Amino acid sequence: MWAFDHEGGIREGLEESFIDVMRSIEPSGHSNQTVVQLAPRLSKKKIERDHRWEPTKTEIDRIVRDIWPKNKQDSLKQLKGVSQRKPPLTVEARRAIGEIAEGFWKTCSVIDSLKEPSLKGFIFEAQQRSKDEQDYEHLYRAIAEMAERRLEILRRRRSDKGTWFALVEVTHWSGDGIGEILERFHEKCANRSYAIASARRLLAEHANKFSADVTVEAEILTDLEWNARRDD
Secondary structure (H helix, E strand, O other): OOOOOOOOOOHHHHHHHHHHHHHOOOOOOOOOOOOOOHHHHHHHHHHHHHHOOOOOHHHHHHHHHHHOOOOHHHOOOOOOOOOOOOOOOOHHHHHHHHHHHOOHHHHHHHHHHOOHHHHHHHHHHHHHHHHHOHHHHHHHHHHHHHHHHHHHHHHHHHOOOOOEEEEEEEEEEOOOOOEEEEEEEEEEEOOHHHHHHHHHHHHHHOHHHOEOOEEEEEEEEEHHHHHHHOOO
């Protein structure tokens, strides 16, 4: 499923989902079977949550009626769109995007690994280079914004104050390592301490759903992280 912007386009949604896909890929050369790569696993869960659609019987019936209408009123009315016609994606363009995207996962991973002092210096330098190197202005601004968001998350995580969320997810894992979120339970809390207590309680309430191929996981999120994770 894709999210449409106010102009009817899906470019922003595609870019965001593409970054999620890149983050879900295990880094090459990782052979330590005793260490779990948490970031790729969380990204896979986010992909399943944001882009997997399970149609209801009513929705399926509507699709069938539109494809094979029995009556004229069953046909879906045509609406005139306002978005531009999608240009063809040539082999050359596809190859170019693929080559550029190869570094996305590494970029996100490097920024996420930086501590606060390093992030501050990173942001300042990236912003300065966006002014000095006009050919790469937008790229430097983009990584500066990514680092600013990461810095703000670390700041909020360091404080017990502010709005926090307790989250428990019940996930079914298939044989190929793909997870499908079956249920999600969350609570909005006044501070981090309350969020920890709520997460423990929610985990205890739903621990009986754990099985060989179903996990029950709890975590606490700042409001900034929650806004990026919650369902639309």
